Amino acid sequence: MTFVQFIDCKTGNVDQLDRLMDDWVEATQGKRTATHSMVGQDRSDSTHVIEIVEFPSYEEAMKNSELPETNRIFQELVAACDEMPTFTDLDVIRDDQLNKLVVSRFFEEVVNAGDPDATDALCTDDYREHDPSLSSYDLDLAQAKRENAEIMGAFNPTITVESMIAEGELVACRMTYRGRHTGTYQGLEPTDQDVAGTMHATFRCRGGKIAESWWNWDDLGLLRQLGALEI
Template sequence: MTFVQLIDCKTSNVDQLNRLMDDWVVATQGKRTATHAIVGRDRSDSTHVVEIVEFPSHEEAMKNSNLPETNRIFEEMVAACDGMPTFTDLDVVRDEQLNKLLCQRFFDEVVNNNNPDLADELCTADYREHDPSLSSYDMDLTQAKREKGEITDAFSPRITVEDMIAEGDTVTCRLTFQGKHTGAYQGMEPTNKDVSGTGHATFRCKDGRIAEAWWNWDNLGLLRQLGVFEA
């Protein structure tokens, strides 16, 4: 279970805390078990600072706490604070990354359930698509739906999201796909061959919708499977 520790302190020297964080990151390289750290300052009180540190589990957090480098930095942190920091230990019981849910829904319903019109709901009105396999590297949603529809008609592809990583307003996905060439594709008549391959997609989200997307597919591998090129 993911574990989060909140370190709450008062200090008039936030810059010193940031320097200590930098020192800790360098000193614990190859040893630390923390996966994510955030330092925030209270808008209503500039001396109130909260550090949020995430770990894979409470057990991993304890390993991190026992590092001599962590103890040293903590002592220096206490010296930089106006009093002893307080700690809140949290077992994460729910972690909803909403942009990831949005992008997963796009794959599940728009692509795998062949419901392209749902993209009008999931994407912004000024959506832009970038895909070197299409006729233009910069196109609007209407054109993207039309050209992606030709691919769907030709292969009835099913996409599996192997990995999905979100940071800020950006979501990046590692993909695999399977399909069968049962329709015309770029002038090629159906071969009835099974095809598969890999790809990546990166989405920029805005206000709960997808505003921009970048796609990359192994098109050369696809054409080889169709017999256009020799392996």
């Protein structure tokens, strides 16, 4: 279970806390078990600073606290604060990364369910799609729907998301796909050939919807599988 620790500080020397964080990151390289660290400053009280540190589990957090580098930095942190920092320890019982959810819905509802019109609810009105295998590298939503409908009609593909990483407004995905060539694709008549391949995509989300996407997949490999190109 993911574990998060809040370290609540009062200090008139925020720059010193920032330097201590840099020192801790460098000193614990290759040793620390923390996976994410964030520092926030209270907008209504500039002396109120909260550090948020994430760990894979409480047990991993305890390993991190036993590092001599962590203890040294903590003692310097106490010295830089106006009063003793307080700690809040949390076991994370729910963690919804909302941009990842809308991207997951895109794959399930649009691609795997074969419904290009599902993009109307999942994408912004000014959505732009960038894919070198399509007619242009900058398509609006309507044109992207038309061209992707042709691909889905030709192969009835199923996409499996192998990994998904979200940071800020961006979601990056590594995927595999499988399908069968049962419809016309780029002028090629159906071959009934099973096809499979790999692909990557990055999505930019805004307001709970997908605003932009960039796609890279092995189109040449697909054409080779269809016998349209010599190996």
